Amino acid sequence: MSSPCISGGGRTYGFDLEIVKSSSTSSTRTSHTSSPSSTLSESSNSPLAISTRKPRTPRKRPNQTYNEAAALLSTAYPNIFSTKHLTKSSKVTKPRDNSLLLDQSSDLLLPYRVFDNSGFLIHQPIQRKPSFGNESKFANFTDKSSCQSSGEVDFHGNSMELCDGLDEDFDAESILDEEFEEGIDSIMGHLSVGNEMVDDVPNAISSSFGGQMNSWYGNSMGYNFGGKSQYGHGIAMRRGVTALRHVDEGNWWNFPIVDMLQISPRLATATATANSNSGPECNSIPKPKLKVKSNSRGEKKKKKMEKVERPAVMEEKNVKLTEENPIRENSISQSSQGLILKLNYDHVLSEWSDRGSPFSDESMGCSEGNDVSARLAQIDLFSENGMREASVLRYKEKRRTRLFSKKIRYQVRKLNADQRPRMKGRFVRRPDPSTSRDEQEKKKKTTTFKL
């Protein structure tokens, strides 16, 4: 990529008009990016593309914002934010160019800042790189192990508060949807053992959770996945701070998910074989694309969350694949002996015929979901018919509980939207108290000036 830049003061600033040359050999960022930003250089195939992106403002150095604020506070309120009370730490890593730092703020660098007269500030040692950022979360998780789940969830009182965050972290339904997007069935699940499971911990959890949440909470705290982490709450570990992904409705715990890893040790090798036969058009189990925070190079791209209808499409796609390509299916099953979701559409329809419309809300009761769980528990999963029956059962249950209504993906955004002021249904700006004060002062000044 070659873009006209102005180099000055050790920095380079790009123009608004950015010329991007397409190069087949260079591994530029634009060649593999999936950024949602609306740069024309990404959408256009022409060798010369114009980027409409705004030029980036000069990036501040780490702690610069804090230092500037601290310096400002110490200047404005020397009694409160006196720098002489500050404890200097030798652990502070000074930047190479110390001249760029404010002299006053250099004393205010992290960590362990203590303000004598600032009771309203939180004294908190700031760790630039926590050793294991999920320890606290894991502590909460262990605390929540006493929470009820499955059909025993208490929706009143403190237990709800305790379990609430857990529900948000473990979005079983979303995991299910993602699995369907990827063509994965939780029964079949992308399973692996040993060190290979490090990357697949969340998925393994998705296989372990669901209908067996109670057993997980109660007994599996020491569960070792064979990887680096033995805690295993991979969804919560993906980010230190995540938005509250929440299932707005639907008894997601009723989804009959069977932990195949625990009940079927032979699946490990079968899964590896199935992965070797991976292909986009067959029913083999693809490697799950998890929503992983990308590194600086953007090698792990985010998996865009798609619409709610997508799982349904995937289901039908799976059914059609099995129905239209029996030869391929047989070849796969014979060659790999892997876990493949084989659905006979006619058989499913015949099984479903005595239940009426799958789209009716009449069958949405929890008792039926428990019934399915009970039936699943009775199925001999080691036999081929049992696997098939379990697959069919789960397919039916998933279809039965399919939500065609709007699905809240981020509960925190819903809460924010609910609390946001509106005017005729549209969001309006919150009244800024500082602005109102300024306006009041201006009004006062104008009135006094007039007088």
Place this chain on the structure above:
DNA sequence: TCTATTTGTGTGACTGCTCCCTCCG
């Protein structure tokens, strides 16, 4: 000097509610 990592910045996605438009009987 080079590579890897950290971190600040920019931007699209998402959220609920109401109005307005289109379609159909």
Place this chain on the structure above:
DNA sequence: GCGGAGGGAGCAGTCACACAAATAG
């Protein structure tokens, strides 16, 4: 033409993520 149903537009604030600059080793 009228009325109901259905769906899209639009708003502000927040979050998640890609990107790039700065820093560490």
